[in-house]
Amino acid sequence: MRRLVGIGFDHMHMGDQLRTAAAEPRVTLVGAIDTDAARMREVCQAVGLGDLAQVSDFAQVDAALDAWRPDVAVVCSTTAQHQVWVERLTARGAAVLLEKPFGPDLTSVDAMIEMAHVHDTAVGVNWPLAWYPTHRTAYRLVSEGAIGAVSEVHFYDGNRGPLFHLHDKIEVTPTEQDKAGSWWYSAAAGGGSLLDYLGYGTTLGTWFRSGELPLSVTATTHLAPGLEVDEQSIVVAAYPSGLSSFHTRWGTFTDPWNHLTQPRSGFVLVGTHGTVSSFDYDRHVTLQDSTHLDGLEVPVDALAPEVSTGLSAMLHHLDTGEPLDGPMSTAIGRTGQLMVDAAQLSAAAGARVEITTDGPRLPKTQGSRQDQQLMPNR
Template identity: 45%
Template sequence: MTWTVAGINFAHFHMGDQLGNVVDNPDTELVAICDEDPERATLSLETTAEQFDLDDEQVYRDHERCLEENDVDLVVTCPVPTEHADWVEHLAEYDVHVQLEKPFATSVEDCERAMAAMEDSAGELAINWPLAWYPTHRTTKRLVEEGRIGEVIEVHYYDGNRGGQRFTEVEYGDEGEMHFMGDLEGGGPIENVEPRQRDEQAWWHDPDSGGGSLHDYLGYGTTFGTWFRGGDLPISVTANTFVPDHMDVDTHCIAVAKYEEGLSKFESRWGTFTDPWIDQPQPKCGFVLVGTEGTISCYDYEETVRVQDEDHPEGYEVEVDDLAPPKQGPIQYMVDRMETEEPVEFGPLRPDLCRDAQRIADAAVESAERGEEVFL
C-alpha cells in the first residue's frame, strides 16, 4: 500500500528535509503541499514544488482546500512554535495522522490542547526531533537500558548553531540538500552580525512566535534528558538567558535542573563557533550522561560514543549502532504506525513524554523571567 502525504505550513525549513524523506520512501507519495503565509515561511512553496516535480494543482495556499481535494493519510507540518497547538487542532478535524516538527509547543497548556484534539481524531500524533535519528543518541539509550552506567543521575546537554541571522530563507542545493541563503563561510558566531531588515521581521526573532535559542534548542535537551532518565522529572529549574542589544530573543540559555539525585544542565546556544553538522564546535554539541556506575558522552554526528565504567576508568569507544527499520527516520516510522495501526510508542516522538519534558522548558522560561528558582 502507498500512503499519501501532504506538507502543510512551511514556517520551519525542516519541511524540506521531511518532504525529501517522503519522496525517498517507497511506501509514501507526496500528493500536495500547502502554505498560507509566505511572509513567515523560511522555505519557498514554489521552489519546493519545482524540487519535487509537483504540478500546479498540487500546490495550495489554503489547507482546507488541500485536505478536502486530496485523500491524505499523513500530514507533515512545520508551523511557528507558538502556533503548533492551533495547527494540530486544524488538522485533527480531518482525521489524518500528524507529524509535527519540534518543539511540541511553547507551553504545557498548548501540548495538552494538541493531545486533546488528537484524542478526538482517528489519526496519531508524533513530534519529530531530528536528534531521534542520530545513531549516537540511540546507541546511548541502548547502553543506558542495558545498565552499562547504572542509574542515570546527571544529564549535561549543550547544542545549537552559529546563529539565527541566516534563518530568513533556506534553499535546496544541487543534490537536494538544504542550506541557508547567503550563509557566511568559516567560523565565528553569526549572532555578532547585525540583522538585515528581513531578518528582523523573521519569526525566528519574534518572541511572540517562539523565536530564540531556548525554544529552538532547549527542548532537545529536556526531551532527551527525560528519555534517558526513564521519565524522571526535576524538582525545580533555575535558568538565565542572554538577549543581545540588537535582538528581541535570547541567543543563549542555561537551565539547571534539580533532581532527587542532584543537578543536570541544559544549555541552548545560537552562536556556536561552527555549525555542528559541518564541524563540531567547542563545547561539542550533544550529551554527557553520568550514572551511578559510569559515564557516556554522545555527540551529534559522530561515529562513536565514549564510555567509562568501573572496569574501564580510562574510558573506551563504542561504535554507534546501525539504525534498523522501522526506526531509521520519521516517515518510515509513521508508515509503520499506519500499517500496524499501533500508537506512537517511540520515546522522543511520544506526545506524553514531550509534554512532560515541556514542563522543564516552561519552568526555564519562568525562571529566566523572574530571576529565581521555579518548582515544577
C-alpha cells in the same frame, strides 16, 4: 499507500521532510501549503517536487485538505501555529508529524494531545537528534544498564543561528534586518534559542531518564541589545539524584554539521556505575566504567528502518498499531515541554521554578540558600 501533505515552510526542515517523504514507498505526496508561495515553490523545486500541488491562499486551505484527504501531515509552520494545524488535521482523521518543538507552551501541547485522543489519531514530534545513531546507541547502553541509573544529563547544542542556513543546509549570510523580519526572532511566533533547542535536551534527557520529572528548574537567558528573544540559555534542572544542565546557543563559532563545535554538541550522561558521552555527529559513543576508566569507544548502532526518521516512525505506528515511543511519544514530549515552560518562567521571574505534573510554578517563598545559589543573573 498513505496520502501525505506538507504544511508550512517556516522551518527550513521542510525540505528534509519532503525529500524523505518522496523517497518513502509507503506514501504518496498529494500537496503542500504555505502562505509564502515563492518560498514553497523554491523548496519544492529544490527537492524535485516542482509539480506538487501547492496552495498559498488560506481561503482555499480547507477545500484543498478536503480534496487531498491526507492520511499524514508533516507540519513545519511556526511553533505558535502548531495547535491551529493539529486542530484542522486531526478533525479530518490525519496523523500529524510536527517538526520540533512540540508547541509554544504546555497548555497548547495538552490541547493537541487531547485533539489526537478525541479524533483517534496520532500526533508525534520529529526531534532530528532522536535519529542520530550516537544518541540511539547511548540510549541502548543506558537501557542495558551499562552506566547504572542515570543521575545526571548534560546537554549543549545549537548552531550559528537559524538565519545562516536554508533547506538542505544551504549557507547564507544574514543581516540585522533579516532578524527583525524573521519569526525566529519573534516572541509571539515562538522564536528564541531556548524554544528552538532546549526541547531537544529536555525531551531526550527525559527519555534517557525513563520519564523522570525534575523537582525544579532554574534558567537564565541572554538577549542581545534590540532583540526580544534569547540567543543563549543555560538551564539547571534539580532531580533527587542531583543537578543536570542544558545549554542552548545561537551563535556557535561553527555549524556542527560542517565543523564540530566547541563545546561539543550533544550529551554527556552520568550514571551510578559509569558515564557515556554521545556527540551529535560522531561515529562512536564513549563509555566509561570501572573496567574502562580511560573510556571505551563503542561504534554506533545501525538504525532499524522504523526508527530512522520521524516519518518512518509515524508510518510504523500507523501500519502496526504499536504506540509512538521515545522522544516521539506524547508522554515524553509533554515532560520535555513542561521543563521548557519552567525554564521560560524562571528566566522571566529570575527565580527557581518548581515542577509538578500540572505545570511549573513559582515557590510560595523565595530567599532560601538554594534559591540564592541558583538565582540567574538578569
